[in-house]
Amino acid sequence: MIVKVWPTGNSPIAPGTVCSLLSAILGYIINLKLGSDITFFLGVISGFAGLYFTQLYIESVYQKDPKEVVIDEFSGQLIATSAAGVDPFLNFIAFVIFRFFDIYKPGLISKVENLDGALGIMMDDWLAGIYSAFLLFILFLFGFTNYNWFII
Numbered sequence: 001m002i003v004k005v006w007p008t009g010n011s012p013i014a015p016g017t018v019c020s021l022l023s024a025i026l027g028y029i030i031n032l033k034l035g036s037d038i039t040f041f042l043g044v045i046s047g048f049a050g051l052y053f054t055q056l057y058i059e060s061v062y063q064k065d066p067k068e069v070v071i072d073e074f075s076g077q078l079i080a081t082s083a084a085g086v087d088p089f090l091n092f093i094a095f096v097i098f099r100f101f102d103i104y105k106p107g108l109i110s111k112v113e114n115l116d117g118a119l120g121i122m123m124d125d126w127l128a129g130i131y132s133a134f135l136l137f138i139l140f141l142f143g144f145t146n147y148n149w150f151i152i
Contacts, residue, residue, distance in 0.1 A: 002053045002071060009068040017099060019070035020077040024095040027081030028088070036082045043078030047126060050075050055118035065121050072125035073102065079129030083136045090136065097135055101128035 004010060008019035030039045050071035057069060077098050084094040102125060105113060109131070113124040 002049060003057045003069045005070050005074045008074075009070045015067060015070050016073045016102065019073045020095060020099055020102070023074045023077035024081050024091060024098075027078045028084070028086075028091045031081065031084065031086050031091070036085055039078055040082035043075050043082060043129065046071065046078060047075035047122060051118050051122050054121050058118060058121070069121060072122045075122065076102065076125030076127075076129035079126065080132035080136075083133030094132055094136060097132040098128055101131050 005019050005022070008022055009015050011018040027039045027043075030042065054069055054071060058064065058066065077095070080094045080098040081091060084090040101109060105124060105128075109124050109127045112127060113120055115123060
């Protein structure tokens with residue numbers, strides 16, 4: 001249930017996108033109620049849990065990257081969403097940018113996906129989340145967004 005972020009990994013259509021959407025909504029609520037730093041922390045914690053449980057799962061099903069494993073999207077999306085603060089539009093943009101990086105895997109993202117085991121499964125989504133957060137910060141630096149982090 002952990003690696004599938006039940007029930008999203010069982011979605012018959014685009015389980016990764018469904019999980020990212022759930023994570024984006026949850027992350028936005030956490031940003032509002034508890035702060036962006038807590039959202040980031042949960043992204044990191046879910047990432048380490050995902051690394052451990054994904055390795056156990058792929059060893060039990062004998063598959064390299066099963067489509068039902070979506071904890072990687074959950075963790076990466078929380079990282080991206082943590083950088084969006086409390087603005088609903090920025091949170092939507094964080095979702096779109098994360099899905100772009102996760103689907104098209106530009107640059108280093110495509111290389112780390114080829115790592116063996118759970119590290120390869122998790123690392124590409126962590127980088128997609130980090131790239132997304134970085135891009136949101138660049139938009140802020142150049143005045144395209146009015147940043148509004150909420151930090152405890």
